[in-house]
Amino acid sequence: MGHAHHFLSRLDRVSFEHVELSLSLYRDEALLRHILASGRVPERCERVAISLADPEEGPFLVVTRDGHFVTCLGEGMKPTKDLFLITREKLDAVIRKTEVMRERLAQAEAVARQPGGRAALLRRITMLVHCSRARR
Numbered sequence: 001m002g003h004a005h006h007f008l009s010r011l012d013r014v015s016f017e018h019v020e021l022s023l024s025l026y027r028d029e030a031l032l033r034h035i036l037a038s039g040r041v042p043e044r045c046e047r048v049a050i051s052l053a054d055p056e057e058g059p060f061l062v063v064t065r066d067g068h069f070v071t072c073l074g075e076g077m078k079p080t081k082d083l084f085l086i087t088r089e090k091l092d093a094v095i096r097k098t099e100v101m102r103e104r105l106a107q108a109e110a111v112a113r114q115p116g117g118r119a120a121l122l123r124r125i126t127m128l129v130h131c132s133r134a135r136r
Contacts, residue, residue, distance in 0.1 A: 004026070004068065004069035006070070006071055007061075007062075007069035007070060007071055008026075008069075010071050010072040010073075011072055013059065013072055013074030014052065014059045014072060014075070018053070018059055021052060022061055022072060025050075026069055031094075032067045034094060035090075035094045036048060036065060036066075036067060036086075038090070038094045039084070039086040039090060039094075041065050041084050045065060045083065046064060047063065047064055047065065047070060047084075048062070048065060048083060048084045048086060049079035049084070050085075050086045051086065051087050051091070052088060052091075053075070054075075054088075055087045055088065057075055057076055057078075058074065058077060059072065059073055059074050060073040060079050061073075062079065062083065108121055
């Protein structure tokens with residue numbers, strides 16, 4: 001995928017903190033797709049506004065429903081009403097959950113590389129499945 005030149009040229013509209021967050025999402029396609037999926041974007045919405053701060057005043061990232069970056073709206077620049085909104089609160093929650101899952105996956109991969117590690121992981125998963133069924 002080529003670079004989103006228009007989006008990148010509009011980053012001067014936001015603070016350094018928001019530029020860092022914007023670029024981290026730009027570089028992490030899997031995370032952005034997960035954010036969009038978690039946001040449950042309606043089929044009718046082709047574009048999504050992701051709030052980087054205030055859900056009404058912005059700033060906002062504007063992306064397509066399939067994760068292509070369109071533009072960046074500075075604080076006070078309001079997205080059009082046809083854009084689906086993902087709040088900063090929702091954004092932060094999905095980022096936190098994703099970071100935890102990535103850490104756990106890295107730990108599991110490290111265990112799996114050790115002698116007998118795969119068997120140990122399988123036992124752990126089996127035990128967790130049985131425990132969760134017992135709680136029902």
